[in-house]
Amino acid sequence: MSLTFLPPQEESLTRIDLGLLLWEENTSSGTSLQVWWRYKKDLFEKQTIARMAKNFETLLEAIIASPERSVKELLV
Template sequence: QPERSLSHSPLFQVMLALQNNDEGSLTLPDLNLSIVEAREGESAKYDLTLNVVESEDSLGLGWGYNTALFERDTIARMAEHFEVLLSALVQAPEQDVFSHELATAQEREQLLGRWNNTEAEVPLEYCLHELFAEQADRCSKKTALVCDGMILSYGEL
């Protein structure tokens, strides 16, 4: 017997709902149904929900999420990435969906330009083993190698 938890849906935790009913409301005998907008702060039924409402010339997106799992900034980034992907798909629909970027131009600059800027001045008159020995002398007590529970410092190397 599988272990059951009432904290999440047993079948899925992420839902994409496309609302593309032109009518907007449905009338049945003795019953009238209509679309009700989700309210801010309403408790999430699933870990993550993307509700897409199609209108005549646009798509409206609404994100719902479990605040115990996601922060508002994380969902905002997901929404931005989804917007970047949708824009790319509209501009080049013939391309494979996996070939498109998700990151914004600003994020790419941060990841590749600022965070990955590893340029360093290296003295050309020294060989690699000499540079390593110099670094080992400066940090002789710091851990240099860990293997199978054995720890060696730079000085021991």
């Protein structure tokens, strides 16, 4: 499985302060997990979302690399 991180979307008129959407897509090279962040730009700075997204990406990569380990065992 591969990971695809879509660019975060800033929004002013959303009812959700912070959202994270994940879904699987079948591609010619296999299954890909799509990840998309959505956030209120009045509440979050772009750098904060980028940092959270990178930390989440690191966690997902560790889970894929060691699926037998629990999340608390992973060093992220």
